[in-house]
Structure formats: C-alpha cells, structure tokens
Amino acid sequence: MFDRYLIDADSLRNTGPADAPTGFAFDAKLGYYRGLGLSMVEKLDIAIDGEPLPREAVRFDEGLGPLTLDEMETAYDRRWPFGTAATILVDRPGGFPAGEHELSLLQQLRVSYLPFPAVNTDKKSVSLAA
Amino acid sequence: MSGQIKRGVSLYSFQEEMFLGRMNVEDVVGFSTSIGAAGIEILPEQNMPTFPHITDAQIGEWQDMLSRHGAHFTCYDMFLDTKLRKGELLSDEEQVESIKRDLTLCNRLGIRNMRVLIFVRPDILEKCVPYAEQMDVHMGVEVHAPWHLEHAWILRTVDVADRLGTRHLGILPDMGIFMKNYPPEFRARFERQGARPEVAQFIVGQHQQKIMCEYTIYEVAVKMGGNKAEVAMAETLRHAPYANPKRIKDYAPYFRHIQAKFYGMTEDCIDPAIAYDEVIPELVKCGWEGTLSSEYEGNRWIQDVEEVDSREQVRRQHVMFENLIAKAQSELEIV
Numbered sequence: 279m280f281d282r283y284l285i286d287a288d289s290l291r292n293t294g295p296a297d298a299p300t301g302f303a304f305d306a307k308l309g310y311y312r313g314l315g316l317s318m319v320e321k322l323d324i325a326i327d328g329e330p331l332p333r334e335a336v337r338f339d340e341g342l343g344p345l346t347l348d349e350m351e352t353a354y355d356r357r358w359p360f361g362t363a364a365t366i367l368v369d370r371p372g373g374f375p376a377g378e379h380e381l382s383l384l385q386q387l388r389v390s391y392l393p394f395p396a397v398n399t400d401k402k403s404v405s406l407a408a
Numbered sequence: 409m410s411g412q413i414k415r416g417v418s419l420y421s422f423q424e425e426m427f428l429g430r431m432n433v434e435d436v437v438g439f440s441t442s443i444g445a446a447g448i449e450i451l452p453e454q455n456m457p458t459f460p461h462i463t464d465a466q467i468g469e470w471q472d473m474l475s476r477h478g479a480h481f482t483c484y485d486m487f488l489d490t491k492l493r494k495g496e497l498l499s500d501e502e503q504v505e506s507i508k509r510d511l512t513l514c515n516r517l518g519i520r521n522m523r524v525l526i527f528v529r530p531d532i533l534e535k536c537v538p539y540a541e542q543m544d545v546h547m548g549v550e551v552h553a554p555w556h557l558e559h560a561w562i563l564r565t566v567d568v569a570d571r572l573g574t575r576h577l578g579i580l581p582d583m584g585i586f587m588k589n590y591p592p593e594f595r596a597r598f599e600r601q602g603a604r605p606e607v608a609q610f611i612v613g614q615h616q617q618k619i620m621c622e623y624t625i626y627e628v629a630v631k632m633g634g635n636k637a638e639v640a641m642a643e644t645l646r647h648a649p650y651a652n653p654k655r656i657k658d659y660a661p662y663f664r665h666i667q668a669k670f671y672g673m674t675e676d677c678i679d680p681a682i683a684y685d686e687v688i689p690e691l692v693k694c695g696w697e698g699t700l701s702s703e704y705e706g707n708r709w710i711q712d713v714e715e716v717d718s719r720e721q722v723r724r725q726h727v728m729f730e731n732l733i734a735k736a737q738s739e740l741e742i743v
Contacts, residue, residue, distance in 0.1 A: 360453070
C-alpha cells in the first residue's frame with residue numbers, strides 16, 4: 279500500500295571512518311497502515327543492483343539502538359511506529375559503491391490476520407551525496 | 409424513528425497524507441468537522457506512536473484536541489497479534505489479555521465501540537464479554553469482504569451474542585461487502601500494469617453478472633492465457649462480494665457503527681462501486697442510529713499516477729451521504 283515510499287533516497291550515507299567506510303545506512307518506513315512490533319518483522323532484505331546482501335549484515339534501529347534481524351525476532355517490547363522512518367544499517371566494507379545504483383528493500387511482515395506473510399518492496403536508484 | 413444516522417471519519421482514510429507527514433491527526437479532525445463529520449474513528453496502533461503505553465496526559469491532549477474542533481470519538485480499531493512470536497500462536501489466555509488491554513484503553517478514551525478484527529475467534533470474544541460489559545464497550549466483529557453479513561463465521565459471533573443475551577458483542581460491517589460494481593480505480597491500475605483492455609472488460613463484465621469468481625479466474629488464467637496483471641485482476645474478484653442490502657435490517661440490532669469503505673468518488677459525488685444508494689435507505693428504514701464512518705482506501709490504487717487527495721474524496725462521500733439520507737427520509741415520510 280506504500281511500497282513506493284519505503285526508501286528515503288536522500289538519506290543514504292556511509293558509516294564508519296570517512297576514508298574507510300565499513301558499511302552504509304539509509305532511512306525507511308514500514309509499509310503498513312499501522313505500527314508493528316519488531317518481532318513480527320521477519321525480513322529486511324537489501325540488495326544493490328539486484329545482488330542480495332547477507333541477512334547477517336543488516337541491522338535495524340528505530341531509535342532505541344541497533345538490532346540484528348535475529349535479535350529483532352524477540353524484541354517484543356519495541357515497535358516500528360506508523361509513518362516513522364527507522365534506520366537500516368548494512369555492513370559492507372567500502373560502504374555504498376560510488377555512482378548511481380539500484381537499492382532495493384523487501385520487508386516481510388508477520389501480520390496475524392493474514393493467511394500469508396505481507397511483503398512490501400521498494401527499489402530506488404540512489405547515490406551517495408557528493 | 410429515523411434521521412439518527414450520524415456521519416464520521418476513520419483516520420484510516422488519511423493514511424496516505426499521514427504516512428507522508430503531510431497531515432497530522434489534528435489536521436484530519438479539523439477537516440472532518442468542517443464537512444459535518446464530527447465522529448472520529450481511531451486506530452491507536454496507527455495514530456498513537458507510543459502504543460500500547462498511553463498516559464492519562466496523552467488522553468487528555470486527545471480529548472482537548474477533539475473538543476477544540478467540536479469532534480468526538482466514535483470507534484477504536486483494535487488489532488490482535490496472535491503471531492507475536494515466531495512459530496507459535498498466542499495462547500487463548502494471552503489473546504484474552506490482549507483484547508482486555510484494548511478494552512481498557514478504549515474505556516479510558518471514552519469510546520464505546522471497538523472494531524474487532526474478523527479473524528478473532530468467537531469463543532475468545534465470549535471470554536471477553538464480561539469485561540466488555542464492565543468497560544461498557546461494544547465489541548463489533550468487522551464484517552469485511554470476502555466475508556459478508558450471513559457468512560457462517562459471522563453467524564457464530566451472532567449466535568454467541570444471542571446465547572449470552574449481551575449488548576456488548578456483535579458485528580461492525582465494512583461496506584466493501586456491498587460491491588455492486590467493479591471499482592474503476594482497480595481496473596485502471598491493472599491496465600497500467602499491463603492488463604489488456606479486452607481482458608479487463610471481460611473481468612468487469614463477469615463481476616457485473618455476479619458470476620462466481622473461480623469461473624472467471626480459470627477463464628482468464630487458463631483459457632485466455634492471462635498475463636500477471638490480468639490474473640491478479642481476476643483474483644480480486646475473490647474479495648468483491650455483493651451482499652444483499654435487504655438483509656441489513658435483520659442484523660441492524662447487532663451493529664452500532666459502520667466502516668464506510670470506498671475506493672473513489674466521481675466528481676458529481678457518486679460512488680460507482682459500493683451500493684450506498686441501496687444500503688442507506690435500508691439503514692434509514694430500520695431506524696439505525698449509528699455512525700457511517702468514512703474509510704477511504706483508494707490511495708493505493710492511484711498513487712502511481714496521481715496525487716492522492718483524501719480530503720476531496722472524503723468530502724464527496726459525505727455529500728453523497730447527506731443526499732442519500734435526506735432522500736431516504738423523505739421517501740419514508742411519504743409512505
């Protein structure tokens with residue numbers, strides 16, 4: 279319902295030392311018309327130009343400190359509120375590749391009333407600010 | 409009795425603008441009262457960022473804000489995360505506790521109607537009835553497409569309510585169950601995704617004739633060699649029932665609030681898809697006194713090609729409500 283709005287393209291930045299970045303980060307919203315407990319966010323799949331990055335490389339931070347996706351599974355007291363950007367951190371030596379690339383995000387949510395997982399996807403052509 | 413239908417708005421209607429940060433809840437409330445829709449339906453899990461931790465001070469702020477605009481709450485939309493934990497469902501006791509948490513907050517907000525998700529089991533709700541009575545909150549199970557008023561799953565809740573003789577358990581219809589015509593917004597979106605106009609027309613025609621959806625899906629997917637967009641369009645027919653508006657009077661004692669679902673209004677304030685012109689006269693005839701609460705859900709069908717204007721859509725729906733209510737009342741007086 280909000281797929282096209284998930285990735286904030288202007289938020290892309292590298293993380294770690296400026297001369298030797300260890301990863302990158304961007305802001306994203308939850309593609310759902312309400313907030314959801316973090317334990318029900320099953321996947322945050324990230325890919326660059328269609329190349330998936332490993333699940334272990336991804337961390338999530340809604341403002342209370344970064345969690346791995348495995349840690350999110352039992353974060354029963356934390357929520358990703360409606361319409362609120364959270365930070366997605368990705369470990370990738372060298373940071374985000376130079377120039378314009380397609381960044382994609384897939385969110386798989388365990389929505390209790392649906393018989394199947396809810397899947398949201400967004401893809402945006404992005405580049406690091408010069 | 410007639411003339412008691414009230415008009416309201418669910419905050420759900422403005423999900424596009426609120427998601428994008430272009431409107432906040434007070435903007436929605438102010439707009440709603442400006443079109444004479446003073447009843448506000450809230451989704452705490454959407455509109456209260458600190459949910460489920462809501463302080464008395466926060467509740468006070470909400471009440472002050474509503475009264476500044478001459479608005480009031482009508483309904484609380486609950487959720488139940490039975491799949492909170494990976495691999496196991498909440499126990500029955502945990503489900504009851506979660507519902508009681510919502511009943512408590514509903515009561516603290518001064519709201520007397522709670523929209524219960526349709527998948528909540530009737531036996532779980534039965535266990536919540538004593539607490540709902542204590543909190544004086546009506547638990548209305550959402551009757552949402554593809555279910556409908558006389559679906560056996562819905563009748564189970566009605567049976568529980570009858571057996572207990574309670575006025576605190578019933579239903580809460582979503583008007584999507586009265587989809588008389590296929591929404592033009594759906595068709596246009598599928599055509600933009602690659603559905604051929606002749607196949608789209610075939611699907612619309614099948615829906616128009618109320619042919620059972622599985623025939624159409626097979627025709628499109630197999631016989632016509634339908635592409636992805638065409639098959640997806642045909643599959644929407646699984647969720648496009650046209651329930652009989654004449655049955656409304658039989659169920660009216662079980663509901664106090666209506667989610668007035670719609671996907672798009674024409675410029676002359678007609679809903680081309682949902683049969684409000686048949687539903688509203690039935691509500692007026694049986695003297696129903698609840699709130700018609702706008703639930704605009706067209707944003708997701710048009711946001712790829714145009715700016716969503718939920719205000720204008722909701723405004724048009726309320727013009728239609730006023731017209732249809734007045735017409736039904738005048739016809740009632742003539743008889």
